[in-house]
Amino acid sequence: xxxxxxxxxxxxxxxxxxxxxxxxxxxxxxxxxxxxxxxxxxxxxxxxxxxxxxxxxxxxxxxxxxxxxxxxxxxxxxxxxxxxxxxxxxxxxxxxxxxxxxxxxxxxxxxxxxxxxxxxxxxxxxxxxxxxxxxxxxxxxxxxxxxxxxxxxxxxxxxxxxxxxxxxxxxxxxxxxxxxxxxxxxxxxxxxxxxxxxxxxxxxxxxxxxxxxxxxxxxxxxxxxxxxxxxxxxxxxxxxxxxxxxxxxxxxxxxxxxxxxxxxxxxxxxxxxxxxxxxxxxxxxxxxxxxxxxxxxxxxxxxxxxxxxxxxxxxxxxxxxxxxxxxxxx
Amino acid sequence: xxxxxxxxxxxxxxxxxxxxxxxxxxxxxxxxxxxxxxxxxxxxxxxxxxxxxxxxxxxxxxxxxxxxxxxxxxxxxxxxxxxxxxxxxxxxxxxxxxxxxxxxxxxxxxxxxxxxxxxxxxxxxxxxxxxxxxxxxxxxxxxxxxxxxxxxxxxxxxxxxxxxxxxxxxxxxxxxxxxxxxxxxxxxxxxxxxxxxxxxxxxxxxxxxxxxxxxxxxxxxxxxxxxxxxxxxxxxxxxxxxxxxxxxxxxxxxxxxxxxxxxxxxxxxxxxxxxxxxxxxxxxxxxxxxxxxxxxxxxxxxxxxxxxxxxxxxxxxxxxxxxxxxxxxx
DNA sequence: TAGACGGACTAGAACGATCTAGGACCAAGG
DNA sequence: CCTTGGTCCTAGATCGTTCTAGTCCGTCTA
Numbered sequence: 001x002x003x004x005x006x007x008x009x010x011x012x013x014x015x016x017x018x019x020x021x022x023x024x025x026x027x028x029x030x031x032x033x034x035x036x037x038x039x040x041x042x043x044x045x046x047x048x049x050x051x052x053x054x055x056x057x058x059x060x061x062x063x064x065x066x067x068x069x070x071x072x073x074x075x076x077x078x079x080x081x082x083x084x085x086x087x088x089x090x091x092x093x094x095x096x097x098x099x100x101x102x103x104x105x106x107x108x109x110x111x112x113x114x115x116x117x118x119x120x121x122x123x124x125x126x127x128x129x130x131x132x133x134x135x136x137x138x139x140x141x142x143x144x145x146x147x148x149x150x151x152x153x154x155x156x157x158x159x160x161x162x163x164x165x166x167x168x169x170x171x172x173x174x175x176x177x178x179x180x181x182x183x184x185x186x187x188x189x190x191x192x193x194x195x196x197x198x199x200x201x202x203x204x205x206x207x208x209x210x211x212x213x214x215x216x217x218x219x220x221x222x223x224x225x226x227x228x229x230x231x232x233x234x235x236x237x238x239x240x241x242x243x244x245x246x247x248x249x250x251x252x253x254x255x256x257x258x259x260x261x262x263x264x265x266x267x268x269x270x271x272x273x274x275x276x277x278x279x280x281x282x283x284x285x286x287x288x289x290x291x292x293x294x295x296x297x298x299x300x301x302x303x304x305x306x307x308x309x310x311x312x313x314x315x316x317x318x319x320x321x322x323x324x325x326x327x328x329x330x
Numbered sequence: 331x332x333x334x335x336x337x338x339x340x341x342x343x344x345x346x347x348x349x350x351x352x353x354x355x356x357x358x359x360x361x362x363x364x365x366x367x368x369x370x371x372x373x374x375x376x377x378x379x380x381x382x383x384x385x386x387x388x389x390x391x392x393x394x395x396x397x398x399x400x401x402x403x404x405x406x407x408x409x410x411x412x413x414x415x416x417x418x419x420x421x422x423x424x425x426x427x428x429x430x431x432x433x434x435x436x437x438x439x440x441x442x443x444x445x446x447x448x449x450x451x452x453x454x455x456x457x458x459x460x461x462x463x464x465x466x467x468x469x470x471x472x473x474x475x476x477x478x479x480x481x482x483x484x485x486x487x488x489x490x491x492x493x494x495x496x497x498x499x500x501x502x503x504x505x506x507x508x509x510x511x512x513x514x515x516x517x518x519x520x521x522x523x524x525x526x527x528x529x530x531x532x533x534x535x536x537x538x539x540x541x542x543x544x545x546x547x548x549x550x551x552x553x554x555x556x557x558x559x560x561x562x563x564x565x566x567x568x569x570x571x572x573x574x575x576x577x578x579x580x581x582x583x584x585x586x587x588x589x590x591x592x593x594x595x596x597x598x599x600x601x602x603x604x605x606x607x608x609x610x611x612x613x614x615x616x617x618x619x620x621x622x623x624x625x626x627x628x629x630x631x632x633x634x635x636x637x638x639x640x641x642x643x644x645x646x647x648x649x650x651x652x653x654x655x656x657x658x659x660x
Numbered sequence: 661t662a663g664a665c666g667g668a669c670t671a672g673a674a675c676g677a678t679c680t681a682g683g684a685c686c687a688a689g690g
Numbered sequence: 691c692c693t694t695g696g697t698c699c700t701a702g703a704t705c706g707t708t709c710t711a712g713t714c715c716g717t718c719t720a
Contacts, residue, residue, distance in 0.1 A: 007471070009676055020700045025678060035698060055447055056386040056395070057676035060705050064678095074413050075603075080404040084433040091436075096444055099429035103414040106421075114426055117385040118448060221608045251609045254584070273405070278551045279581045339706055350670045355708060365668060387706035391675050665718075674709075683700080690693080 008049040017045035059119040069115030074101040085293035122300040143303035159296040159313045161287040166317040167199035179237040185216035185226040187241030223248020236328035243268040261326035281323035338379040347375035399445030404431040415623035452630040473633035489626040491617040496647040497529035509567040515546035515556040517571030553578020566658035573598035591656035611653035
């Protein structure tokens with residue numbers, strides 16, 4: 001067994017560099033008040049010893065961790081894309097991201113508490129399901145940013161995508177291609193599902209078309225079921241609640257010998273990685289995960305550093321046209 | 331702006347209950363050495379004040395964080411399943427999981443360092459790509475467990491799945507169904523790809539069959555390309571490197587009007603969530619994410635708590651037969 | 661009855677950082 | 691020659707806990 005060597009502390013570095021702890025502290029956090037020559041000497045000693053500051057001790061004394069907590073759901077691929085982008089943005093603003101997953105037996109509350117225990121100075125929650133009151137209670141402790149959901153507590157920031165605009169883009173695209181018999185397969189009780197249903201109805205009405213909405217859900221199975229239902233009375237185009245549902249729809253249609261997009265166009269929502277796969281090539285409304293993530297991190301940092309009060313950022317999605325939408329058969 | 335009120339400390343509780351800090355500490359962590367009557371008095375005072383122990387301070391003093399660092403890749407759905415299970419297992423052994431993703435511009439090194447900064451007492455790395463020397467260097471500081479890869483540094487634990495056994499199960503299954511013309515679509519340079527190729531060759535040989543291995547890769551596109559290649563000289567069954575490749579194969583075969591499994595059987599590997607979807611129903615070799623995750627967490631905890639030396643756990647995968655494998659056409 | 665023992669409790673030193681107050685030194689100004 | 695003001699640096703207090711080494715006091719044992 002190798003001796004588990006103690007992690008070096010400020011004291012060790014100070015000793016090695018021949019200065020006081022306080023000075024090492026000054027150098028390590030880049031504060032003014034150290035001569036350039038000693039600064040180098042200290043940095044060298046620190047590197048030499050492999051010193052890394054102890055987050056807990058630092059937090060205990062200063063209440064700064066430069067840590068932003070991010071809660072996400074491990075089963076949502078779209079969340080993974082946001083996580084990616086959030087890391088990059090946090091990095092460029094000098095913060096670190098602490099991750100906590102909402103998983104099977106692990107509630108959102110649990111995820112958040114663990115982030116707070118780690119000393120997160122702000123919380124970003126992707127599609128939070130907590131009630132407004134609870135969110136507000138956490139907001140008393142640290143700034144909270146809700147991502148992809150905007151009608152949460154009064155004290156919470158939100159960064160969301162304009163669902164109405166997204167659906168409008170989709171409907172305009174399909175109508176522009178010449179479609180008039182368009183159906184929306186809803187998302188059931190999922191977050192944003194209601195907004196998208198209503199947007200679809202209103203946009204179809206604007207075009208003077210009849211809006212048919214059928215039940216669905218957020219998964220592939222839901223799309224598959226919807227395809228079975230639609231077979232008897234086939235529209236020329238379908239706007240799905242999300243990409244997973246769209247994939248189910250396509251799969252279902254194909255099983256009945258229908259071709260996409262020749263017989264029926266299918267439009268997804270999310271522009272997830274699946275949609276981009278070469279054998280899928282799904283046309284989809286993109287919420288642009290990197291932009292959303294960046295905006296959320298920016299809000300968090302602004303709230304931490306300034307005294308900015310809660311704000312609500314809404315981003316407009318855009319359309320990505322691939323190969324599952326085309327003009328209807330003549 | 332609301333007044334940020336100071337959080338009550340041990341001192342406050344001690345004062346309210348008329349005892350010393352130390353005694354409150356004893357009561358709060360349920361340690362022996364306090365009379366039942368005072369214990370109640372202290373608990374009442376704590377509840378009254380809404381006292382919650384400060385994790386940072388507590389851990390600073392006891393130099394325990396009860397934190398296990400887990401690095402994963404945000405773009406791998408299979409990793410997400412492991413994350414899920416790891417949370418549960420860590421929880422049941424009294425530890426927390428700190429997550430860190432390897433993402434686009436974020437290297438594995440970076441991910442690990444941030445985990446160490448948070449004070450992780452052990453590291454679990456899923457499919458690590460670092461060299462053995464580097465892994466060993468981290469092992470000097472904390473126990474390191476490599477998950478899904480076993481030929482890493484001398485000082486690291488590993489928990490992996492027996493690839494040879496997995497392929498054997500698959501080949502036995504197909505041969506048992508009556509197949510003899512079986513092809514393996516490889517995983518290129520991906521982790522485990524070589525092991526599976528070799529296992530396939532040796533297992534086919536054991537059955538006295540000719541082993542055909544064609545190039546592939548870990549993605550859907552690779553499967554799609556392989557399908558194109560196989561069309562002219564169709565085998566009766568294909569063993570794919572993983573589920574994603576299998577899905578690409580199926581998609582490709584269908585595009586050519588071939589039915590799965592009537593015309594050709596396809597077997598995946600990983601038993602990912604995709605495989606389980608109702609419209610996919612892919613037969614697959616399951617590495618059983620929950621079991622692997624649990625074993626990795628167990629190794630980590632054992633190393634932290636005991637003085638157990640590095641060990642290598644190998645789990646035997648099992649077969650999940652769904653609807654993409656069937657006897658060959660007569 | 662003295663000494664040992666053990667249960668209930670406490671004072672004060674850690675833990676590893678930051679912060680405050682101030683010292684040493686040097687150059688410029690009166 | 692003494693002050694003033696700036697830069698560079700340090701000692702010591704501090705954050706909220708836990709740990710160590712006691713003290714105190716009643717009871718058991720020889």
